[in-house]
Amino acid sequence: MEFLQPADWAEALAVKAAHPDALPIAGGTDVMVDLNFDRARPGALLDLTRVTDLTDWGTDGDWLRVGAGVTYRRLIDELAGRVPGLALASRTVGSPQIRNRGTVGGNLGSASPAGDAHPALLAAGALVELASVRGTRRVPVTEYFTGPKRSVRTPDELIAAFLVPARPGAEQFAKVGTRNAMVIAVCSFALSLDAATRTVGTGIGSAGPTPLRATEAEAFLAAELPWETRGAVPESVAARFGELVGSAARPIDDVRGSADYRRHALAVLARRALAWAWTDPGGAV
Amino acid sequence: MTVSTVAPATVEGGVGTSARRPDGILKVAGEFAYSSDLWADEMLWGATVRSPHPSAEIRAIDITAAVALPGVYAVLTAADVPGARHYGLEVVDQPVLAIDEVRYEGEPVAIVAADHPETARRAAARITVEYAVRAPVTDPEDALSRGDLVRHVPVRRFASAGGTALTADVVVTGTYEVGMQDQAFLGPESGLAVPAEDGGIDLFVATQWLHVDQKQVAACLGLPAEKVRLSLAGVGGAFGAREDLSMQVHASLLALHTGKPVKMVYGREESFFGHVHRHPARLSYEHGATRDGKLLYVKARIVLDGGAYTSSTPAVVANAATLGVGPYDVPTVVVEAYGVYTNNPPCGAMRGFGAVQACFAYESQMDKLAAEVGLDPVELRRRNAMTTGSVMPTGQLVHGPAPVADLLALVRDRPLPPAATGDPRERPGGVANTTRGEGVVRGVGYAIGIKNVCFSEGFDDFATARVRLSVVGGEPAVLVHTAAAEVGQGLVTVQAQIARTELGVTKVTVATADTSVGSAGSSSASRQTYMTGGAVRAACQAVKATVLARVGRAGELALVDGKVVASDGAVVASLVDLLGNDVVEETVEWRHKPTRPLDPVTGQGDAHVQYAFAAHRAVVDVDTELGLVRVVEIATAQDVGKAVNPQAVVGQIQGGTAQGLGLAVMEEVQVVDGVIRNPSFTDYLIPTILDMPPMAVDVLEMGDPDAPYGLRGVGEPPTISSTPAVVAAIRAATGRPLTRVPVRPEHIAL
């Protein structure tokens, strides 16, 4: 197996173009598991950890642009105020060791329906920046996932960054697992309430073949929320929102939980997240 | 000459002190050599081909593509087994390699040796096995009606002669289920087999009982036992999962075949197929009582799924049956316990061994009964608590201390933990931000359990110890040699403590356990401190008698600080002078008092050696809408007779309790149609530090006059009652019946 170590971004793209089947490796927390279990035997590994551009973040117009190689640890420490929902999600990823190594770029690269960054990115209306020697494109994350562990990324492309609105809404993220730490989501839910645009963003994890948006629930809530008065959310609105989120899921029965439970739990999470985001626009606890 | 054998009260690093473990720092620093770290020059790596089907006929095995792979040294199938083609702990029924059929998913079919582990795995993948797949038998009740019975143990005892009518003012019934738990030891099955010049094998392996392995391996290799020499390699946990053979015969076969050392190490996934699990069980109970909560009768039917082979199922069934009503005085008992064969993964020994399943059922019933008669659950239990002089359902009189009521009072009287502080790590769901208090209800639950210590039913249970006293470097020094397996429980430390106490010598070395000394029996049944501890003590006392005989002086003499001391404290001689260049060595085979078989019809008989008890109180916070549980605190009280090493005792209590908590809320090997769906630590979840709460531990030391130092086996009781205590607490918080463990979120929330 070849081990390719580009020194910078331009070289990384060139190497990827020359070796489209080389497997990128960032934190390695998915890649090394696959190698260990003999699930993947790539001809070459493309090590991205020397590409410093990938570990930068900064504003880009109305957007906050975060390099694909920024770890969960850094998201929590440096960006909790700017990406509150994603920071909440980051806290739930694996263990301290995994958060020290794992990256959102890697989460997007694996494109698992259970990836914890994805619901938060969906709710925030994020863009995924994909690049190749052919050029750079920004894909709405809502269009990024095409199936279980599949995305629109072409073999010669790398993930450069993700972008979220520089001014976040009130964001929440919650994840259900069958133990209190180090657990893959049975289901997860992210919410973003943007008072300025009076829009609602949602993201559902681990309850369908891809991470999902609850589009109908978003439209319903955007129309029903008392944006003007900022009064209490009527119980009936919260309950209906929960139902719509539950029914937007496309869960299955598996070892981690039943489809019925996932729908039920998503409805509960949606109601709770709504209450927290509405009363505490600051987001993170 | 009369020589006193009374040992001094406390000796530095002796019995009753928390002497430091020699492996502690190495393990924490990651430097301890486990069986998976073994290495020999020129060694080969073994790999195993396993059946993907729970039941199939083998039509053909084609190994040509595997043999053709460069780097492959051997590919063996059943036809290559030179000796017995089956093995087993007591019933010899499990094929070394499948013969014409496979009976469970993961059954070994062929083995490969190659010069690289990857090559071995690739070669294994190139072996094609033609299967004719059969419909597996996976429902234990079906198996029972087909007559696929491993063992039926009835226990029948009636308050009045001939009175068989079971009637009472208050009757509660319930059917309970226990899922398949895994021991989840962290060091996977592994070892190194080295071919010897005499045509034999030196096998370095992580196991629980070297001699029972030796016997089985020798039979399968067609060698006399003395040509199969086993040494204990570093064991990364056992919990019963190393009682049965895994890679022992396979690695030895490959080593004999190739003439090279062969190492085998299972991966985590393979490990789930490489060892037996805890028996899943279905238990139907009926409890009859008076209106004031005095038990009149218990009727129970227990079905344990033994899976494809016998393993230790017969003894597990006997435990479930004889301990099936719990630590209570019950005038009339009718228990029918069955173990059956299915095409599910084989089940055998796991910490608690049949007592775990029964305890979940009888303690759930006790709570139900308490609610029915309007009594506090602890009060109901205390009213029925057995005590010294009680008679077990088997008719066995309980001689030693049985402080059941006291243990319950201890956990009940502990102050309750404060409300959660708001730290997200204290909430159900942990940092996953699922609640800020919404839906969270606190619950408290109690349970107590009973366990037999040592081997039962007339088994000739013994342990051997060799103790040598000599002068090394101008100091008296002791070498203790046994075949007892240190599986992480601290047995090496305990053996040295006993030698220090008995011989008054600080410098004690414990030799690596191997088969060049007699059997120590298994590190199971909470028996090893009792048995090998007892043997070491007896051997030390024999050494002491020999040494003191040299003094040639009557009167009470003791060994203290390397000196022979008279009863008035006067030093009579130093060991250094007394021994000179001599070596005093004694080997003792030590037995506990004999037990009796159970009557096959009535289940009566003095089958057990010693009973051990632990009580638990669990406090939980449950998110009743999401079904997530956070165990807030567990209080426990256990009688250990004598805490030989207090720190190790508390360690056993904490670890055992965690394992019981795991069974209560998360641990299950999920098997569908005979196929394991979650053979990984991604989906077989064990508690993390955020799941295991702080514990309040009370250790009682009520000496058992029959046991060495009065000690009582410690390892298993904590695992038994923690499960029902946690579930009782969840029931208290939710009002749900929760008749199955592990409790899953959907059982609470839907």
Ligand SMILES: Cc1cc2nc3c(=O)[nH]c(=O)nc-3n(C[C@H](O)[C@H](O)[C@H](O)COP(=O)(O)OP(=O)(O)OC[C@H]3O[C@@H](n4cnc5c(N)ncnc54)[C@H](O)[C@@H]3O)c2cc1C
């Ligand atoms: C013990 C453990 C616990 C875990 N817990 C969680 C959890 O709770 N939640 C969760 O969501 N995940 C979890 N994971 C999975 C993993 O940590 C995450 O998916 C993580 O985000 C992967 O990031 P990484 O940088 O390690 O990716 P890597 O393993 O390096 O790569 C993952 C994939 O992305 C590709 N890739 C990486 N970077 C790029 C790039 N710039 N361009 C194109 N492709 C790229 C790789 O080729 C690979 O296919 C866990 C993993 C482990 C081992």
